C-alpha cells in the first residue's frame with residue numbers, strides 16, 4: 001500500500017468572486033469551505049498526512065479548522081505563493097520524504113467526496129499519475145481576436161480536469177526540476193507532468209465536484225451540500 005500525502009491549496013485571493021470574500025472560509029451550510037474539504041479527507045482511506053497551503057489572511061482560520069478535527073491524519077498549514085502552482089509547490093516541499101504519492105486538491109472544490117479521493121489514490125497506484133476529470137458537456141468553440149468563431153472542436157475526446165490530481169512523488173519532483181522556477185504557465189500539476197513527458201491518465205471525476213469561482217458557484221454548492229445533508233438525515 002502506498003503512502004499518500006495530500007496538499008490542499010487554499011492560498012488564493014478569490015478575485016473572481018468580485019467582492020471582499022475569501023471563498024476558502026466562506027460558510028457553506030454553516031461550515032467553512034475548508035472544513036468541508038478537511039471532512040472529506042478525514043473520511044477517506046489512504047491519506048497519511050496533509051499540508052494545507054494558506055494565505056496570510058486565512059492561516060489562523062485554517063489552523064483552527066485543522067485543530068477542530070482530531071480525526072485527521074497528521075495535518076499542518078503553511079503559507080502559499082503568488083500563484084496556485086507556487087502554493088502547491090510550497091505544500092509539496094513540506095510533505096514527508098517517505099510519501100510515495102502526492103494528492104493535490106483545491107480548497108475551492110469543497111464538494112469532493114471520500115470516494116473521489118480514494119479512487120484517485122487507486123488510479124495513481126495503477127498509472128503513476130491520475131487526474132479526476134469529466135467529459136465536456138458544452139459545445140466548444142475556438143474564437144478569434146474579435147470573438148468570431150473559427151472552429152467548433154469535436155468534444156468526444158475532451159475532458160474538463162478537476163482535482164484531486166495524484167502523482168508519484170518522484171515523478172512530480174522530477175517534473176519540478178525539469179521545469180525550473182517559472183511555474184506561471186501551469187494551471188494544474190498534470191500539465192507540469194505532461195511537459196516533463198509523463199503519461200497522465202484521467203479517472204472519473206464528478207460534475208458536483210465544482211470549483212467555487214464566481215458567486216453563482218456558491219449558490220449551487222450550497223444547494224448540493226444541503227441536498228447531501230438531507231440525504232444523510234433520511
Ligand SMILES: Nc1ccn([C@@H]2O[C@H](COP(=O)(O)OP(=O)(O)OP(=O)(O)O)[C@@H](O)[C@H]2O)c(=O)n1
Pocket residue numbers: 009010011012013014015016017024053080081082083084085087088106107108109211212213
Ligand atoms: N496563489 C494561489 C492561488 C490559488 N490558490 C488555490 O488554488 C485553488 C484554485 O485557484 P482559484 O480558484 O483560481 O483561486 P483564487 O486565486 O482564490 O481565485 P481568483 O483567481 O478568482 O482570485 C483555490 O483553492 C485557491 O485557494 C492558492 O493556493 N494559491
Ligand SMILES: C[C@](O)(CO)[C@H](O)COP(=O)(O)O
Pocket residue numbers: 084106160161162163187188189211
Ligand atoms: C486545477 C484546476 O482546478 C483544474 O480544473 C484548475 O486548473 C485551477 O484553475 P484556476 O484558474 O487556478 O482556478
